[in-house]
Amino acid sequence: MGANGGCEGEGFFESVYDVVRQVPRGRVVTYGQVAALLGMPQRARYVGFAMHASPGMAGGVPCHRVVFADGRLAAGFAFGGEDEQRRMLAEEGVAFLPSGKVDLARCRWEVGA
């Protein structure tokens, strides 16, 4: 990067992966929360973009633990649909609501927890 100097862009993605990587099993985080931890509460969209570009579990980034602010999952962009995603989370011990959403009230992970 020397001559380039613009390697900070990668830092953003790396930071996102680093945060998601810290999410323990049976816990989830929202896009906005990850963005807030990075100091950019308004850039939740970029967090999602980072997930899209993330290596996934192969890179140690459990993107399936990243959900919407209402506990919903990304449909059509994740591993095979919300249904498959929901099953994976349930396997990890994540609690779900009757509506099919993640129980953020119980499974929301945060720094220091």
Added chain:
DNA sequence: CTTATGACTATGA
């Protein structure tokens, strides 16, 4: 400068 787009979020009908 204006538009368009985006794994988002909040609000209103």
Added chain:
DNA sequence: TTCATAGCCATAA
């Protein structure tokens, strides 16, 4: 409840 719209900010054309 779901759907639609607006707001958010960065980047590109």
